[in-house]
Amino acid sequence: MTATRVLVLNSGSSSVKYQLLEMADGSRLAAGIVERIGEKQSRISHSPLASGGERRERAEEFANHEAALRAVSRELETDGYGLEDPRLAAIGHRVVHGGQAFTRPTLVDDAVLAEIERLIPLAPLHNPANLEGITTARTLNPRVPQVAVFDTAFHTTMPEHAARYALDAATADEHRVRRYGFHGTSHAYVSRKAAELLGKDPSEANVIVLHLGNGASASAVRAGRCVDTSMGLTPLEGLVMGTRSGDVDPAVVFHLVRVAGMSVDGVDELLNKRSGLMGLCGDNDMREIHRRVEEGDEAAKLAFDVYVHRLKKYIGAYCAVLGRVDAVAFTAGVGENSAPVRRAALEGMEGLGLRLDDARNEARPQGPDSGKPRLISPEGARVAVAVVPTDEELEIAQQTYALVSEEGPGARR
Numbered sequence: 001m002t003a004t005r006v007l008v009l010n011s012g013s014s015s016v017k018y019q020l021l022e023m024a025d026g027s028r029l030a031a032g033i034v035e036r037i038g039e040k041q042s043r044i045s046h047s048p049l050a051s052g053g054e055r056r057e058r059a060e061e062f063a064n065h066e067a068a069l070r071a072v073s074r075e076l077e078t079d080g081y082g083l084e085d086p087r088l089a090a091i092g093h094r095v096v097h098g099g100q101a102f103t104r105p106t107l108v109d110d111a112v113l114a115e116i117e118r119l120i121p122l123a124p125l126h127n128p129a130n131l132e133g134i135t136t137a138r139t140l141n142p143r144v145p146q147v148a149v150f151d152t153a154f155h156t157t158m159p160e161h162a163a164r165y166a167l168d169a170a171t172a173d174e175h176r177v178r179r180y181g182f183h184g185t186s187h188a189y190v191s192r193k194a195a196e197l198l199g200k201d202p203s204e205a206n207v208i209v210l211h212l213g214n215g216a217s218a219s220a221v222r223a224g225r226c227v228d229t230s231m232g233l234t235p236l237e238g239l240v241m242g243t244r245s246g247d248v249d250p251a252v253v254f255h256l257v258r259v260a261g262m263s264v265d266g267v268d269e270l271l272n273k274r275s276g277l278m279g280l281c282g283d284n285d286m287r288e289i290h291r292r293v294e295e296g297d298e299a300a301k302l303a304f305d306v307y308v309h310r311l312k313k314y315i316g317a318y319c320a321v322l323g324r325v326d327a328v329a330f331t332a333g334v335g336e337n338s339a340p341v342r343r344a345a346l347e348g349m350e351g352l353g354l355r356l357d358d359a360r361n362e363a364r365p366q367g368p369d370s371g372k373p374r375l376i377s378p379e380g381a382r383v384a385v386a387v388v389p390t391d392e393e394l395e396i397a398q399q400t401y402a403l404v405s406e407e408g409p410g411a412r413r
Ligand SMILES: Nc1ncnc2c1ncn2[C@@H]1O[C@H](COP(=O)(O)OP(=O)(O)O)[C@@H](O)[C@H]1O
Pocket: 212, 213, 214, 215, 242, 284, 285, 286, 287, 288, 332, 333, 334, 337, 338
């Protein structure tokens, strides 16, 4: 029996999203999410897609990622897709921080695990969860290859002048302080899809990708290679996010420590978890912010305006970095669904060739078209503006499968 299936695990700080894909035809066999890991009301929601069976949802206390993954394994087993299934070719894991060491998908061994662990200080919210996902998956099936696909990998092509902070060089080198960038799997996938939508080869297209989810980042992609991105040493720099501040004057930190008497950990927590949209108006969900703006809520309006102003600045910056822009692609939860954010972000940018067709921007394609990339700029616009739904799980599965197919049975350990 040939092994043609890939299980993808995306372990976040408090959730695990997973998908089982059949690579022979690209179909999804099962998918689900475990949420609120470590809390009393954690829950699992599992959809057996291939059989068309009902979604199964259940509340259960999952103390950690190991318990969550064991539950995922049991759900898959119930559908006849146990982790011991010989049709499983590999398990692909999203790993957020790969530092400079990892520039491509990598077969996991003890040395790879040690390096992911060494990078924890640079991604304290994400890498520990990714590690626990990998070690648990290895325990559940020690024979199937485990592949790590890094958020940072796509950004390793950034030129040194974009990756460097203007800091004392010896200190920066000693402590690996540089800009790494994140969400790379999404930026890679979406920039390629945007080129395809224009009927171009990725090597011919310059694309600005705006990945606007809970975490948010922008990238400038020239001829299929990333040349700049908004996240830096950690996923805190750049755009305004759900709970993260994005760019601030670094002296804000000294001020809060020296004058406000906060601890360094306190400031870290403030900037990562109590800032962004949440900090400005008490809500991190863009849908809720739209609702409050409609009602005339001023704090929500200010949060929306700060979010959009930052976004606009990065779009302008990346027009300058790229010189010629073929497409601007909006993606992830906010980018794919919020017509008001897209409209406000591009307002007044006609001078840069950026225009929207309002009817296209407001349209909400249903059914099989809902997941497809679509243009929202008018016919004949100098720069194409597009909504391109991201699919990090599919991209991780394809990169994982390509690696184990290349390596052949020797990849098995
Ligand atoms: N219809 C919508 N309008 C505006 N924002 C939306 C809509 N649907 C989802 N979102 C926003 O998308 C965000 C989550 O994006 P997502 O890409 O799923 O995040 P992540 O994968 O980082 O958890 C939330 O802030 C949510 O408010």
